[in-house]
Amino acid sequence: MNVIVQPTGVTTADVLAVARGTAQVSIAEQTVAAMATSRAIVDGIERDGRPVYGVSTGFGALANTFIAPERRAELQHALIRSHAAGAGAPMPREVVRAMMLLRVRSLALGYSGVRPIVAQALVDLLNHDITPWVPEHGSLGASGDLAPLAHCAMVILGEGWVLGKDGHRMMGADALHAAGLTPITLSSKEGLALINGTDGMLGMLLLAVDDFAHLLAMADVTAALSIEAMLGTDRPFQPELHAIRPHPGQMTSAANLHRLLQGSSIMDSHRDDHEHAVQDAYSMRCAPQVAGAARDTLDFARQVAARELVSLADNPVVLPDGRVESTGNFHGAPLGFAADFLAIAAAEVGAIAERRVDRLLDVTRSRDLPAFLTPDPGVNSGLMIAQYTAAGIVAENRRLASPASVDSLPTSGMQEDHVSMGWSATKKLRTVLDNLTSILAVELLAGVRGLQLRAPLVPSPSGRACVAAVAAYTGEPGPDVFMAPIMEAARATIATPALRTDIESTIGPLS
Template identity: 45%
Template sequence: MIELTGHSLTIEQLKRICVQKEEVTIAEKSMQAVRESRAAVEKIVSENKTVYGITTGFGKFSDVMIAEDHVEDLQLNLIRSHACGVGEPFSEMVSRAMMVLRLNALIKGFSGVRPVVVELLAELINKQIHPVIPQQGSLGASGDLAPLSHLALVLIGEGEVFGKDGHPVATANVFAEKKVQPIVLQAKEGLALINGTQAMVAMGVVNYIEAEQLAYDSEWIAALTMESLEGIIDAFHPAVHEARGYPQQMAVAKRMRDWLEGSQLITRQGDKRVQDAYSLRCIPQVHGASWQALDYVKEKLEIEANAATDNPLIFEGGELVISGGNFHGQPIALAMDFLKIAVAELANIAERRVERLVNPQLNDLPPFLSPEPGLQSGAMIMQYAAASLVSENKTLAHPASVDSIPSSANQEDHVSMGTTSARHAALIIQNSRRVLAIECICALQAVEYQGVEKMAPKLKRKWEQARAIVPSITKDRVFSKDMEAMNDFLNPVIKKNNTAKIFN
């Protein structure tokens, strides 16, 4: 059970909640903040004050006053009209993350919702009732309005949730089965539920969890390639990396040395060649730079996971209500674009290592690692697939955050496109994992020609685990199945939670 406070949620906790399905509870101090914030909203309504989103319309309609007897209609109309998401739904894990993040934002006590709203969100999380939320339709400013509206629909008993088989079912049917009572939204509550960055952050958190694992996997796979090509370990000497000073670069070099400790296949400067190609020699520099980006992304995600991102925000017991712009997703949009580039580069350099493994002009191995060169093609077309994925990544890595398009009659004239950044980052992570799967398959095969008995002990254990997934290439077969099997092996999130695939 993880206690949510609105201030201390970490990615590790989100991983436990969203991957391992750990339950949540709300800190009493946070519930008191919710009660006080709600009392302020009720006072505003009773005094008929002019406050955006509470007694007025939304966006360009912010100058339209709403009578007290229409406040509930205003919130219901908002959710129904804004539920304009399209396309395939986010995965169930992303949906769960979205609920947790929205709950954590609301219990900060700046949003003015009733305790029953946050209690229902916690109940749905703990009963694993997850909204079906279309991926497309958010501009990433004014909040993730369309995706979060589909989440809010579920709270009022409408919309769809994931059924036991992963397919959409009517919320009303599941509520009846699980004995859950929907709510009737009151003043400010609809707006508080949808004005936020939780779709892009939820997708971003899942991206980070998978990208972090992919970055670690890229190192032992690169180490396998080093053994396969009898690479020069001197390039990983600590003095080289201390001379430059990047902590992440030094850490990658250390982990590479650890993986290769005891190997009889690696060489020293001058043994076989003076220096290796960049894709081997510069592993700490390139992978280390990607780790720098990952560290940046993690920092921004954890700040945003504990942020109040709706509008308006209520301070000083309702005496100070400010209409601001914390819903603008620019910090996460930039972070997701950075993540896209960082992960794409892990695939980029991995594909170059694949080329060195299969190209007979660049190694002393059988051409394309074929058991019968000429008669059998071996890993020839695996490299094609890796090249295709890397090329696709280059188009996806174009930053979505540099685009903006005005909305709401130009009232909302600059938007972040952060949810698009997060979605494209997810695709790049999927593509990059498959490139690493291809490198792994090729390195597993190549190291057999060099002598498995000479491998570093840690890498030999990895070789044994991976060989249980993909057998040795003794003749040509449908390698697509091997590549997918290795891809799944490299994604423990999917293995632990069969609904955790980012895109269904």
């Protein structure tokens, strides 16, 4: 796949293809022309000698310091070096690649006043699979993701570090040399244009939106497993019951659950049983209300990300009429709010799933399933500690759901006196989603075990697909085994598309 950066930018699909795949990147001729036109305006300002922020002045609290023409290239390099001040472990390859493509996108819009060679230098890193070493700490989401983007910019200057194929870091100059690439020298305005924007926050939000969309479908799958295994009812998921409370996400999740539970002899076995509970517990009956609210929150975050994807977050901006104006568009509040809302929603999807797991394992509430889903309780503990793990992760997600975007603190001599913390919000959102994957993996194991223990009754087609996928690495219920490898395999089953594809081939697409 070849992603072509147009003057209008790139799409979400482009970002995912470059971040998570091997797509090559190129810059359209019209994009090159737009950047060249913008650069000509900056060159004119240089000739006129006008004081313009970022072109002939210092930065932040030093905005009123005039820089002599002969030192302006030095200023841009000094800016990159001083701002590459991150600390901590390196960010994942997919985040850094998304961030670099989005910075190219921003430059391509033709409002940043940079030469096309600057954007091409970042493209060269992507196409040669050179990933800058970007430490996890350093961005406050004010003036954008300054430190993370500076660490990327260091490499095109032939400096800084990159992430080696073995996970260790190597010198940026060595990586460029090995790829046959040459460092570039920056001109006025270009250093600032390389680091002033929301690309890191936006990249992580786009990746998270993609991940959460899949996890919500899998949350419906694992909820259906639990409901079926606990002899629950599908009656609360009838479409007419959700049409009278028409939240779109709720109706979608209820429709998924209703279809997932059809064709089950387990469900049929108690459909007319008068001793069966009239109402299931909230964690079963209200599954679409919680997952549906999360879906609606995801739709909001998707809209925010889509708007940001066509936005210019640089500062200052070079307007076509020759003006260079300072803006506040780099402030990450829209992305920070969206990420915090998503973290809250994802934490609750995990919390209700863990409550279903707890019911499945509790002999007093699981409707005749053996304690902890082991055929021989006492000698064997079954899934007892797997539930502990899920509970511990739920507790961590509750802490991570505390919003980062309300935690502003001033920097840069009070010039940047309110910051978004958008980088922190999007980064911790990814942790919450990774944790949610583990919680759903535990529910997958518990739900499948419950269905196996209902034999000879036959599960729904979806249930049968789940049993077949999980039994491949767990086998039939029996004596306790080493659980950690099974947990890892279940996480992969949740995170990857194979099981969902198998289910959808039988019952149709899950929304």
